[in-house]
Amino acid sequence: MTSPTVQRRRRRRLLAVATAGLALCIGVSVTSLAAWQQSITVAGSDGNGGFGSSLLKIELSLDGGTTWTAATVNANGSLNFGSNASLLTPGDTVYASVLLRAAAGSRGADVTLQGGTVGSDALLGALTYGARLGVLxxxxxxxxxxxxxxxxxxxxxxxxxxxxxxxxxxTPTTTGQPGTAVGVCLAVSLPTGVPSALGGQTTSPLWRFDATSR
Known part of the structure; x- marks a missing residue:
């Protein structure tokens, strides 16, 4: 019969062997994970270089396309409605053209024509207008x-x-060239039946084009 002391020694040896085996298993597992894992990095581009942001650049012409200027928030020149615009008689209508295009290197835009500025000016409030798109x-x-x-x-x-x-x-379709111009024709009228008190007055309406990059 084996004495209790001998039994205790055997249990300690078995426990030590089991612990060593567990440690060995853990070690193998860690080594295996490292061998089968890999980090890969790729860069995003447009096919030639990195990413970049666009800049909206709208140009306008007030002389039928002969001269083009970069549109700004202010100081974009005056629409030429002709000499009769300063001598309107009730029933008269005058016309002016504006052309808009995207500059070279710009994206295209969705554009909204806002109404002419109306304040306390009586003549300004009496005028009416219409606009047509795609008119040279x-x-x-x-x-x-x-x-x-x-x-x-x-x-x-x-x-x-x-x-x-x-x-x-x-949007321009040719590199280094502006986009196709879009024409807007404005027609401003002094309606019949306006009060005679409006005779001899002057005013300066303003129109705004709000452009949002596409």
């Missing part, structure tokens, strides 16, 4: 206005009326 300067006149392009703002609208929908100024 040569067709921005009394003969062509009713049918040229498409309606942007209905004729006879109050000067403060904004266009109900935006229009597209396309």
């Amino acid at each position: 300067r040569a067709d921005c006149n009394a003969a062509s206005f009713p049918s040229a392009g498409q309606v942007l703002v209905n004729a006879g609208s109050v000067l403060s009326a904004a266009a109900p929908t935006s229009f597209s100024v396309p």
Whole structure:
């Protein structure tokens, strides 16, 4: 019969062997994970370089496309409605053209025509206007206005009326060249029946085009 002391010694040896085996198993497991794991890094690009952000650059022309200037928040020149604009008689309508395009290197834009500024000026409040889209300067006149392009703002609208929908100024398709120009024709009228007290007055309406990069 084995004495209790001998039994205790055997149990200690078995426990030591079991513990060594557990440690060995853990060691093998860690080594295996390291052997089968790998970190991979890839860079994003446009095919030629890294990522970049666009910058919206709209240009406008007030002379039918002969001269183009970069549009700014202020000081964009004056729409030329002709000499009759300063001598309106009730029932008269005058016309002016503006062309918009995306500059070279710019994205295109969705543009909304906002109404003319209306303040306490009585004459400014009496004027009405209409706007048509897709009209070149040569067709921005009394003969062509009713049918040229498409309606942007209905004729006879109050000067403060904004266009109900935006229009597209396309992105340039050729590197280093501007995009296709989009023409807007404005027709401003002094309606019949306005008070005679408005005679001899002057005013300066302002229109704003709000462009959002596409």
